Amino acid sequence: xxxxxxxxxxxxxxxxxxxxxxxxxxxxxxxxxxxxxxxxxxxxxxxxxxxxxxxxxxxxxxxxxxxxxxxxxxxxxxxxxxxxxxxxxxxxxxxxxxxxxxxxxxxxxxxxxxxxxxxxx
Amino acid sequence: xxxxxxxxxxxxxxxxxxxxxxxxxxxxxxxxxxxxxxxxxxxxxxxxxxxxxxxxxxxxxxxxxxxxxxxxxxxxxxxxxxxxxxxxxxxxxxxxxxxxxxxxxxxx
Numbered sequence: 001x002x003x004x005x006x007x008x009x010x011x012x013x014x015x016x017x018x019x020x021x022x023x024x025x026x027x028x029x030x031x032x033x034x035x036x037x038x039x040x041x042x043x044x045x046x047x048x049x050x051x052x053x054x055x056x057x058x059x060x061x062x063x064x065x066x067x068x069x070x071x072x073x074x075x076x077x078x079x080x081x082x083x084x085x086x087x088x089x090x091x092x093x094x095x096x097x098x099x100x101x102x103x104x105x106x107x108x109x110x111x112x113x114x115x116x117x118x119x120x121x
Numbered sequence: 122x123x124x125x126x127x128x129x130x131x132x133x134x135x136x137x138x139x140x141x142x143x144x145x146x147x148x149x150x151x152x153x154x155x156x157x158x159x160x161x162x163x164x165x166x167x168x169x170x171x172x173x174x175x176x177x178x179x180x181x182x183x184x185x186x187x188x189x190x191x192x193x194x195x196x197x198x199x200x201x202x203x204x205x206x207x208x209x210x211x212x213x214x215x216x217x218x219x220x221x222x223x224x225x226x227x228x229x
Contacts, residue, residue, distance in 0.1 A: 035218070045158075045166065045209055047218040061217060062122075095165060105213045107156040109177060111165035 002026040002110045004096045009115030016086050020115055022079040022096030030054075030074040033104040036081050038092035039114070048094070049081065053102040064090075086119045093117075123148055123212050125221035133229040140197040142224045144210035149190045151214030157186055157195045160223075161206045169208075170195060202228075 008020040020036070035050040049070040050059045058070050069082040079096055093114040099106035124147040134140055144155070153173040158166040168177040170186035173193055183198040197204055205228050210221040 044223045045160075045211075045220040047211075047220065050218070059216070100171065105154070105218065107154075107168055107171040107177075107211065107213055108158075108166075109168045109171075111167075113165055 002098065004098065004110060004112035006094065006096050006112045006115035009094065009117045011118045011120065012086055013121050014087060014119055016119070017082070017084045018086065018117060020081040020083065020094055020096075020117070022112060024077045024079065024096075024098070027098070029072075029077040031102060033099040033102055033106060034072065034079045035097045035099065035104075035108060036070065036079075037095045037097050037108070037111075038090075038117075039095070040089075040092040043092075046092075050099075050104040051079070052104050057104060059104055083117070086117075088119050091117060091119045122217050123150065123215050123219050125210050125212060125219055127208075127210060127221035127224045129224060130222075131225045131227060133227050134200055135229045136200050136202055138200050140195075140200055140204070140226060142195040142197075142208055142226070144188075144193040144195070144221050146191040146193075146212060150193075150212045153189050154212060154214030155186075155188070155193050156211045156213065157184075158209045158211065159204075159206050160209065161203075166209065197226075200226075 005023045036048040051070045067085045095114045096112040097108035098110040155173045157170040160166045174186045
C-alpha cells in the first residue's frame with residue numbers, strides 16, 4: 001500500500017524557515033517524480049514544486065522560486081521542501097504527491113494527508 | 122502560465138442526476154495533459170481522470186472525462202451520495218503545473 005507521510009509543519013514568523021519532509025513507502029520511490037502541492041485555508045490547490053525521479057531536475061512555481069528548495073534522498077525514501085523567507089501568503093496545508101511515472105509533469109495518483117504551515121507573528 | 126477556469130462555481134443537484142463540470146484553458150493544453158481530482162472536505166485530493174479521458178485505477182465508470190485543446194468536461198452519469206465534493210481540473214502539459222479554482226458539487 002502506497003503511503004506518504006508529511007511532517008515538519010508548524011508556526012513560524014515571517015522571514016523564517018521550515019523544512020518539510022515526506023516519508024514514502026509501498027512503492028519504488030526512486031522510480032517516480034514527486035511534487036509538493038499546497039492549499040491555503042478554504043482555498044484551492046496550488047502546485048509548488050516538483051523533482052525528477054533521480055533528483056537531478058527541480059521545478060518551481062513562480063510564487064516560491066528563489067525561496068523554496070525541493071530535494072530527495074532515494075536511500076531514505078524521503079522527499080524534502082526547504083522553505084526560506086516565509087511570508088504570510090505561504091500559510092497552507094502542504095501535500096506531498098506522487099506522480100504516475102518518472103516524468104516530473106505527470107498527474108498525481110497518491111497524496112499524503114498534508115502538514116500545516118502557518119506563517120504569522 | 123496556463124490559466125484554468127472552471128464552471129460553474131457551485132452545482133446543486135440531486136442523487137441520481139447527471140453532473141457536467143467544465144474546465145476551460147487560456148491556451149491549448151499540450152498533449153491533452155488534463156486531469157480531474159475529487160476532494161472531500163478534510164481529505165486529500167483523489168485522482169479521477171488523467172490524459173483528459175482515462176480513468177484512474179479504481180474509479181467507477183460513472184465518471185468520464187472528455188475534451189481536447191482548451192475545453193474539457195468531467196461528467197458524472199448518475200450521482201451517488203459520496204460524489205458530493207469539490208472537483209478540480211489540473212493541466213500538466215506546460216512548464217508550470219496549474220489547477221482550476223474548483224467546482225463545488227452540492228446536494229440540492
